[in-house]
Amino acid sequence: MxxxxxxxxxxxxxxxxxxxxxxxxxxxxxxxxxxxxxxxxxxxxxxxxxxxxxxxxxxxxxxxxxxxxxxxxxxxxxxxxxxxxxxxxxxxxxTEGSPAFIPGAFQLVLGALRSVPRLAGVFRTGLGYGWHEHDAMLFQGTERFFRPGYAANLVSSWIPALDGVDSKLESGARVADVGCGHGASTVLMAQAYPKASFVGFDYHAPSIEWARKAAAEAGVADRVTFEVAAAKNFPGKDYDLVAFFDCLHDMGDPVGASRHVRAALKPDGCWMIVEPFANDALQDNLNPVGRLYYSASTLICTPASKSQEVGLALGAQAGEKRLRGVVTEGGFKHFRRATETPFNLVFEARP
Missing domain, CATH: 1.10.10.10 (Winged helix-like DNA-binding domain superfamily/Winged helix DNA-binding domain)
Structure with missing residues (x-):
C-alpha cells in the first residue's frame, strides 16, 4: 500500500x-x-x-x-x-426565535444518533425503521431546527411565490398541513392568515398532542385543529391549499400520497411541497449541505420510508427530477419550482 x-x-x-x-x-x-x-x-x-x-x-x-x-x-x-x-x-x-437559531439542530442530531445501534440491524436486513421508533429528542429537535427557517421564509417568500395563494389565504381558505409534526408550520400560517382555517395531519400521535398544545399556547386553537392521519388517507375535500413540509421524501408511497392530495384539492387548489435542497445528480450534491442531508437521510429518512408500504425511499436528496416524476405520476399536470433557499426547494403542483 x-x-x-x-x-x-x-x-x-x-x-x-x-x-x-x-x-x-x-x-x-x-x-x-x-x-x-x-x-x-x-x-x-x-x-x-x-x-x-x-x-x-x-x-x-x-x-x-x-x-x-x-x-x-x-x-x-x-x-x-x-x-x-x-x-x-x-x-x-x-435567541430562540431568530432565523439562525441552531441548538435545535444539535438536538435533532443527538436524537438520531441514539438509534444507531438498531439502525445497524436494518442495514443488514433491509427492513425499515419508523419515525415513531426514534427517541423523542429527535421530534423536539426537528421542530426547533426547521421552525426558524419556516419563520424566516414561509409567509414572507414561499407562499407569495405560489400563484394566487397568498390572496386566497388572506380572504379565507381551507388548508391541510400534512406531515405537520409538532405543528410549527401550521401555527405560523394560522398566525399570518387569521381568516383562513387550518388542519394539521400526522400519523405520529404524540406529535399531534404536542401540536395541539402549541396551537393553544399561540392563541390559534380556534382556527387550527390537529388530527392523527397518514398522507394517503387524511380526511377532507376541497382544500384550497395542501402543504407538505420536508416530509414527502420520508413517505413509503409518495406517489400514493400524491394521488390522495390530488383528490383532496379543489379543482383550482394548490399543493405546496417543501423539500431539502438538492441537485438531480449525486456529484452535484457533494458539498456541505449535501453532506448534512445525505447523513440525515441515512439515519432517518430512508429507514422511515422503508418501514412503510412500497418503501420507495426517495431520500432527502431526491432532487427536482425525481420529485416531479412522483407528483405527475400521482395525477398532477402542472409542477414547477416556485422558489428556493440554500436549504430548501419549494414546489407548486396543480391538477
Whole structure:
C-alpha cells in the first residue's frame, strides 16, 4: 500500500474537525438546556459568574466555556479571564426565535444518533425503521431546527411565490398541513392568515398532542385543529391549499400520497411541497449541505420510508427530477419550482 503522506495528513485534519464537531454537539445541547448561552449573552463573565447566574457548578462551566471558545462559539479574553459572545453568536445560540437559531439542530442530531445501534440491524436486513421508533429528542429537535427557517421564509417568500395563494389565504381558505409534526408550520400560517382555517395531519400521535398544545399556547386553537392521519388517507375535500413540509421524501408511497392530495384539492387548489435542497445528480450534491442531508437521510429518512408500504425511499436528496416524476405520476399536470433557499426547494403542483 503506497500512502501519500500529504493526502493522509489532509484527511486526518478533516477527521480532527469532524470528531471535534461530534463531541462538541453534546456541549451545545448542555448549553441550551442549562441556559448557559442565554445567561452569557447578557455580557462578559467569568466561569464563576456564569455558574452563579445559572445555578450550575463552576468547574463544569469552566470546562464547558473552554470547549465553546475552542469551537468559536464564544470568545475568550485571556487578560480578564472572561468569556463573552458576539452579537452573531447570541443571534444563533441564545435567541430562540431568530432565523439562525441552531441548538435545535444539535438536538435533532443527538436524537438520531441514539438509534444507531438498531439502525445497524436494518442495514443488514433491509427492513425499515419508523419515525415513531426514534427517541423523542429527535421530534423536539426537528421542530426547533426547521421552525426558524419556516419563520424566516414561509409567509414572507414561499407562499407569495405560489400563484394566487397568498390572496386566497388572506380572504379565507381551507388548508391541510400534512406531515405537520409538532405543528410549527401550521401555527405560523394560522398566525399570518387569521381568516383562513387550518388542519394539521400526522400519523405520529404524540406529535399531534404536542401540536395541539402549541396551537393553544399561540392563541390559534380556534382556527387550527390537529388530527392523527397518514398522507394517503387524511380526511377532507376541497382544500384550497395542501402543504407538505420536508416530509414527502420520508413517505413509503409518495406517489400514493400524491394521488390522495390530488383528490383532496379543489379543482383550482394548490399543493405546496417543501423539500431539502438538492441537485438531480449525486456529484452535484457533494458539498456541505449535501453532506448534512445525505447523513440525515441515512439515519432517518430512508429507514422511515422503508418501514412503510412500497418503501420507495426517495431520500432527502431526491432532487427536482425525481420529485416531479412522483407528483405527475400521482395525477398532477402542472409542477414547477416556485422558489428556493440554500436549504430548501419549494414546489407548486396543480391538477
Amino acid at each position: 503506497a500512502i501519500d503522506m500529504d493526502k493522509l495528513n489532509a484527511f486526518m485534519g478533516r477527521f480532527v474537525g469532524d470528531i471535534g464537531a461530534a463531541m462538541h454537539a453534546g456541549t451545545v445541547l448542555l448549553g441550551d438546556q442549562l441556559g448557559l448561552y442565554k445567561a452569557l449573552a447578557v455580557g462578559p463573565m467569568s466561569a464563576e459568574q456564569l455558574a452563579r447566574a445559572t445555578q450550575t457548578d463552576a468547574r463544569y462551566v469552566r470546562e464547558w466555556l473552554s470547549a465553546q471558545a475552542a469551537s468559536g462559539y464564544v470568545e475568550y479574553d485571556a487578560a480578564a479571564d472572561h468569556f463573552h459572545m458576539t452579537e452573531e453568536q447570541v443571534f444563533a445560540l441564545a
